[in-house]
Amino acid sequence: MNRQNRRILMNKVVMTLSSLAALAGLAFLFWILGVLLYKGFGALHWDIFTVDMAPPGREPSGLRNALVGQLLLVVGASVIGVPVGVLAGTYLSEYGGRHGKLARLIRDISDIMMSAPSIVIGAFVYAIMVAPMGHFSGWAGIVALAIMMLPIVLRTTDDMLQLVPGSLREAAIALGAPKYKVIMQVVYRGAKVGMLTGILLSIARIAGETAPLLFTSFSNNFYSTDLNHPIASLTVTMFNYATSPFEDWIDLGWAAALILTLFVLGSNILGRYIIRTKKGK
Amino acid sequence: MYYRIVDKLFEHSTRLLALSVLILLGALFVVLFQEAKPAIDAFGLHFIVESKWAPNMDIFGGWPAIYGSIVSTIIAMLIATPVAIGIAIFLSELAPPWVAAVVGSAIELLAAIPSIIYGMWGLFYLAPILRDIWGGNGLGLATAGFVLSIMILPFMAAITRDAMKTTPDILKESAYGMGATRWEVLKDVVIPYVKSGIIGSIILALGRAIGETMAVTFVMGNVHKIPQTIFAPATSIPVTLANEFTEADSDLYYSSLFYLALILLVISFTVIAAAKFIFLRKIEEARA
Numbered sequence: 001m002n003r004q005n006r007r008i009l010m011n012k013v014v015m016t017l018s019s020l021a022a023l024a025g026l027a028f029l030f031w032i033l034g035v036l037l038y039k040g041f042g043a044l045h046w047d048i049f050t051v052d053m054a055p056p057g058r059e060p061s062g063l064r065n066a067l068v069g070q071l072l073l074v075v076g077a078s079v080i081g082v083p084v085g086v087l088a089g090t091y092l093s094e095y096g097g098r099h100g101k102l103a104r105l106i107r108d109i110s111d112i113m114m115s116a117p118s119i120v121i122g123a124f125v126y127a128i129m130v131a132p133m134g135h136f137s138g139w140a141g142i143v144a145l146a147i148m149m150l151p152i153v154l155r156t157t158d159d160m161l162q163l164v165p166g167s168l169r170e171a172a173i174a175l176g177a178p179k180y181k182v183i184m185q186v187v188y189r190g191a192k193v194g195m196l197t198g199i200l201l202s203i204a205r206i207a208g209e210t211a212p213l214l215f216t217s218f219s220n221n222f223y224s225t226d227l228n229h230p231i232a233s234l235t236v237t238m239f240n241y242a243t244s245p246f247e248d249w250i251d252l253g254w255a256a257a258l259i260l261t262l263f264v265l266g267s268n269i270l271g272r273y274i275i276r277t278k279k280g281k
Numbered sequence: 282m283y284y285r286i287v288d289k290l291f292e293h294s295t296r297l298l299a300l301s302v303l304i305l306l307g308a309l310f311v312v313l314f315q316e317a318k319p320a321i322d323a324f325g326l327h328f329i330v331e332s333k334w335a336p337n338m339d340i341f342g343g344w345p346a347i348y349g350s351i352v353s354t355i356i357a358m359l360i361a362t363p364v365a366i367g368i369a370i371f372l373s374e375l376a377p378p379w380v381a382a383v384v385g386s387a388i389e390l391l392a393a394i395p396s397i398i399y400g401m402w403g404l405f406y407l408a409p410i411l412r413d414i415w416g417g418n419g420l421g422l423a424t425a426g427f428v429l430s431i432m433i434l435p436f437m438a439a440i441t442r443d444a445m446k447t448t449p450d451i452l453k454e455s456a457y458g459m460g461a462t463r464w465e466v467l468k469d470v471v472i473p474y475v476k477s478g479i480i481g482s483i484i485l486a487l488g489r490a491i492g493e494t495m496a497v498t499f500v501m502g503n504v505h506k507i508p509q510t511i512f513a514p515a516t517s518i519p520v521t522l523a524n525e526f527t528e529a530d531s532d533l534y535y536s537s538l539f540y541l542a543l544i545l546l547v548i549s550f551t552v553i554a555a556a557k558f559i560f561l562r563k564i565e566e567a568r569a
Binding site: 007008010011014015017018019020021022024025026028029031032033035036084087088089090091092094095096102103105106108109110111112113115116117118119120121122123124126127128147150151154178179180181183204205207208209210211214215218235238239242243250253254257260261264265268269272 | 375401491
């Protein structure tokens with residue numbers, strides 16, 4: 001075989017292998033998605049939204065308390081994590097500067113925090129909140145999720161604010177506006193869409209977390225909105241139900257998985273859509 | 282005057298909140314160390330290599346969990362890396378633009394799926410199949426590594442593709458212009474150009490895999506022994522924490538779990554920092 005043909009053959013071999021890798025990877029991912037949709041929709045019924053968790057075998061049985069608990073945890077974490085993250089990100093972009101030493105350090109540390117093992121965050125919050133208080137609580141779960149959320153919101157805010165052209169700031173400063181007004185009324189407005197998307201994606205990200213909740217908010221078989229006590233969440237319920245030997249609990253676990261995934265993917269798609277329509281303008 | 286005060290107040294409060302990230306990370310290390318102190322005093326660094334874990338006798342050794350974390354992550358990386366690079370090549374060089382856009386978005390979306398879903402799939406679908414192939418109960422390091430590899434695949438493929446995209450078109454066009462095949466352009470232009478980015482992406486994915494809890498807890502088997510084969514039940518640091526944290530009934534037990542958590546934090550911190558500072562710095566600077 002001459003050199004020319006060998007090069008072409010080699011090219012074909014590698015390209016075929018890459019395509020096969022892509023195909024195989026996608027096949028597995030779609031297998032998982034297919035299983036989730038099949039099992040999830042199969043188990044989905046109206047009782048899930050109106051009835052609380054019940055002992056195995058008892059009808060009707062649902063996930064109302066877990067849905068409500070999940071909502072409280074995610075909203076609570078966002079109420080803490082979003083303002084803190086946005087203001088901290090504002091410091092990085094508006095005061096710290098792109099090349100400032102402190103700002104760069106904080107950026108690097110938040111990037112590392114973003115990938116820190118979530119179960120370690122859970123153990124940390126257990127030590128600082130659950131152990132001193134003597135019991136699991138919704139607040140502890142909220143704090144754990146907020147800690148996970150902070151670096152994500154901080155980095156996206158920082159990135160989005162840096163995209164606002166400097167001339168806008170200069171124009172506002174030239175009119176005599178104090179810096180905080182420039183930030184709140186000019187920079188935030190300019191970056192509104194990007195920041196909203198970042199916040200949406202960070203909410204989607206923490207909503208799927210299980211590990212930090214295992215020993216903070218724990219779980220609760222009953223309907224409760226009291227954040228001083230253990231509270232049920234979809235993710236911990238999925239963990240408990242999927243590892244149980246009861247057929248009906250396992251089915252409910254798949255239904256919970258489907259609801260959670262639809263929420264997470266829905267937020268992601270919405271976020272992308274917002275960014276895209278903005279870019280189109 | 283009023284504006285000046287508010288202005289300063291705003292600046293200082295944003296600074297304080299930005300610093301809270303540093304404080305949090307510091308507190309994370311300090312608190313874990315404090316909670317682990319009794320176990321550190323009792324076992325010292327020998328904890329890392331001791332393989333006996335017997336809560337009833339108050340003997341704790343971290344090696345089975347550390348071993349499990351390392352081996353399952355290695356298995357995951359061995360499977361995921363070539364496939365992720367294959368997907369990245371496919372997306373950045375091979376696929377027609379519309380296919381690359383659709384598949385690329387699909388992969389980014391799959392990266393957002395909560396990891397517990399992968400764990401459930403592993404338990405109910407993958408484990409039974411592996412059980413039929415290898416015998417045993419289908420749980421263990423191999424199963425956990427496989428589930429992990431599928432879980433990090435989308436993330437890894439997406440960032441590897443992003444790294445490959447940073448190659449300037451003009452370099453590729455020059456090579457094509459000289460008659461190079463696609464594979465030659467990849468091998469001699471793209472990969473050398475983005476090498477550090479690809480390595481950084483792989484290490485970043487490794488950092489995620491080693492700290493991952495929910496994808497592996499279901500399929501690890503939770504047995505505190507160094508398994509004879511990778512097909513036998515084992516454990517890992519996150520799995521031990523998830524399964525035993527609420528059961529720890531003695532102070533030393535509790536503290537040993539924190540010791541494990543501290544070790545995990547140090548490992549993942551080191552891995553992620555290495556990826557960021559050594560390999561990904563260049564890409565970030567190119568992007569900025």
